[in-house]
Amino acid sequence: MRSLVLFLIQYGGVGLFFLLEAICLYLVVNYNQQQKEIWLNSSNIISGSLLNFRSDISQYYNLSESADSLAADNARLKARLNNAQFVQTILLDSVKDVEKQQQYTYIAARVVNSTIHLHNNTFTIDRGSKHGIRPHMGVIDSNPGGGIVGIVTNVSENYSVVMALLHQGIRVPAAIRRNHYHGFLSWQPSNPKVINFIDVPKHAEIRTRDTIETSTYSALFPAGIPVGIVDTFWQDPGSNFHTIAANLINDLSNVQYVYVVNNLMKGEIEKLEEEASSE
Amino acid sequence: MNSTIIKNSFRFIALVLAQILIFKGIDLDTNGFTYFNIFIYPVFILLLPIRTPTVLVVLLGFLIGITIDMPYNSPGVHAGASVFSAFIRSAILNILEPRGGYEVNASPTKSNYGINFFFKYAASFMFFHILVYFSLEIFTPVYFNEIFIRTVFSFILSMLFIIVYQYLFNPKE
Numbered sequence: 001m002r003s004l005v006l007f008l009i010q011y012g013g014v015g016l017f018f019l020l021e022a023i024c025l026y027l028v029v030n031y032n033q034q035q036k037e038i039w040l041n042s043s044n045i046i047s048g049s050l051l052n053f054r055s056d057i058s059q060y061y062n063l064s065e066s067a068d069s070l071a072a073d074n075a076r077l078k079a080r081l082n083n084a085q086f087v088q089t090i091l092l093d094s095v096k097d098v099e100k101q102q103q104y105t106y107i108a109a110r111v112v113n114s115t116i117h118l119h120n121n122t123f124t125i126d127r128g129s130k131h132g133i134r135p136h137m138g139v140i141d142s143n144p145g146g147g148i149v150g151i152v153t154n155v156s157e158n159y160s161v162v163m164a165l166l167h168q169g170i171r172v173p174a175a176i177r178r179n180h181y182h183g184f185l186s187w188q189p190s191n192p193k194v195i196n197f198i199d200v201p202k203h204a205e206i207r208t209r210d211t212i213e214t215s216t217y218s219a220l221f222p223a224g225i226p227v228g229i230v231d232t233f234w235q236d237p238g239s240n241f242h243t244i245a246a247n248l249i250n251d252l253s254n255v256q257y258v259y260v261v262n263n264l265m266k267g268e269i270e271k272l273e274e275e276a277s278s279e
Numbered sequence: 280m281n282s283t284i285i286k287n288s289f290r291f292i293a294l295v296l297a298q299i300l301i302f303k304g305i306d307l308d309t310n311g312f313t314y315f316n317i318f319i320y321p322v323f324i325l326l327l328p329i330r331t332p333t334v335l336v337v338l339l340g341f342l343i344g345i346t347i348d349m350p351y352n353s354p355g356v357h358a359g360a361s362v363f364s365a366f367i368r369s370a371i372l373n374i375l376e377p378r379g380g381y382e383v384n385a386s387p388t389k390s391n392y393g394i395n396f397f398f399k400y401a402a403s404f405m406f407f408h409i410l411v412y413f414s415l416e417i418f419t420p421v422y423f424n425e426i427f428i429r430t431v432f433s434f435i436l437s438m439l440f441i442i443v444y445q446y447l448f449n450p451k452e
Contacts, residue, residue: 008334009332009334009335010332012332012333012334013332013333013334013336013337013366013369014333014366016333016334016337016338017333017337017362017363017365017366020337020338020340020341020358020362021359021362021363023341023355023358024341024344024355024356024358024359024362024415025355025359026355027348027354027355027358027359028353028354028355028356028359028415028418029355030354031354031355032353032354032355032356034418035356035415035416035418038418038419039418042419
C-alpha cells in the first residue's frame with residue numbers, strides 16, 4: 001500500500017496531468033460560448049471530411065458494379081436504336097403503316113483476356129451460353145465512336161472466345177459510307193491498328209479519309225457502325241479490285257467492355273438462303 | 280513543514296484576491312481587441328517548494344486555475360493553462376538546476392538562488408502558461424497572430440509584476 005502511494009507520488013504526475021487537462025478541455029468546450037462554437041464547427045468539418053473520404057472509398061470499390069449496370073443499360077438502349085429494328089413498313093396505296101420489329105439485341109460483356117500481337121488474335125469475354133451467347137454472333141466495341149471487335153467462335157457456360165478483327169480468318173462484309181460500295185474486312189498480321197478492306201470493285205471512287213462502316217449484307221452486325229478510316233489504297237497488278245488499308249476507329253489493345261450482337265432474324269435469313277442454294 | 284503549508288495557503292488566498300480585485304480590471308481594450316491580461320496568480324505555483332511532488336503541483340495548479348476561472352467566467356481556460364505550466368515546472372527546474380543541486384525544502388525564490396536564476400525560471404514558466412492560456416481562450420490556430428501578440432504583451436507586463444513582487448516581499452519559501 002505504502003509503495004503504491006510512493007509510486008503514485010513519483011509517477012502519477014503524468015497521468016494526473018492528462019486527466020486534469022482533459023477535464024479542463026471538457027469545461028472549456030462545454031461552458032464557453034465561443035470555444036464551444038469553434039469546437040462544434042471544427043469537429044463537424046473533420047467528421048464531414050472523414051465521411052466524404054469513406055464514401056469516396058466505397059464508391060471506388062463499387063465502380064465495377066456500377067460500370068456493369070451502366071453497360072447493361074447501354075445494351076438495352078442500343079437495342080432500341082433504329083439500326084436494331086427491322087422495319088416492317090408496308091406501302092399500300094394511301095395507307096402508310098410504319099411498323100418496327102426488334103431485330104438486334106445486345107448483351108453487355110467484359111473482356112477478361114485478350115491477345116493483340118499474335119497472328120490470330122482472340123478475346124475472352126465473361127458471358128457465355130448461360131447469358132444467351134451462341135457461336136457466330138458479332139461483337140462490337142462499347143466505344144461511343146463505334147468499332148467492331150470480332151465474332152464469337154467458342155462458347156462455354158460462362159465465357160466465350162471471340163475471334164478478333166485482328167485474326168487471319170476474319171472476313172466481315174463492310175461498305176464505304178459515302179457511296180455504299182461493298183467489300184470485306186480482313187487482316188494481315190502486321191499492325192494491330194490497321195485493317196485491310198478488300199474486294200472493292202475497281203470502278204469505285206475512293207478517297208482517303210472515307211469512313212468504312214458495317215454493311216447491311218452482314219447478318220452479324222447492325223448496319224452503319226463505323227469501323228475504319230481509309231488511309232491508303234492501291235490496285236494489285238492484274239486485279240479487278242481495290243485493296244484499302246484503313247485505320248481502325250477503335251483501339252483493340254485497350255477494349256474493356258463489349259456488346260455481343262444477337263440478330264433475332266439470323267436463323268430466318270440463313271434458312272432461306274440455304275433453301276435457295278439447294279434448289 | 281507546517282509553516283510552509285500555512286504560508287502557501289496564505290499566498291494562495293492573497294494572490295487569488297489580488298488577481299480578481301486588482302488585475303482583472305487592468306487591461307487595454309481598443310475596438311474590442313484586448314492587448315494584454317496581467318497574470319499574477321501563477322506565482323503561487325511558481326513558488327511552491329522545489330521538492331513538491333509533481334502530482335501535488337499539478338493538483339494545486341488545477342485548484343488555483345479553477346478558482347480564478349469562476350470570477351473570470353471562463354471555466355477550464357485558466358485551469359488548463361495552470362495544469363500545463365504546473366506539469367512542466369519540474370522540467371524547467373531540472374534544466375535550471377544549479378551545480379550544487381537544490382537544497383531540501385527550499386523554494387525557487389530570488390532570495391534563495393538570485394535574480395538571474397529566478398528571472399530565467401519565471402520567464403520560461405510564464406511564457407508557457409500565457410501561451411497555453413491564450414491558445415485555450417482563442418481556441419483556433421486561425422488567429423495565430425492574435426495569440427502571439429497577446430502572449431508577448433501579457434508576458435512582458437506579467438513578468439514586470441512578478442519581479443516587482445519578488446523585490447517587494449522577497450519571500451524565502
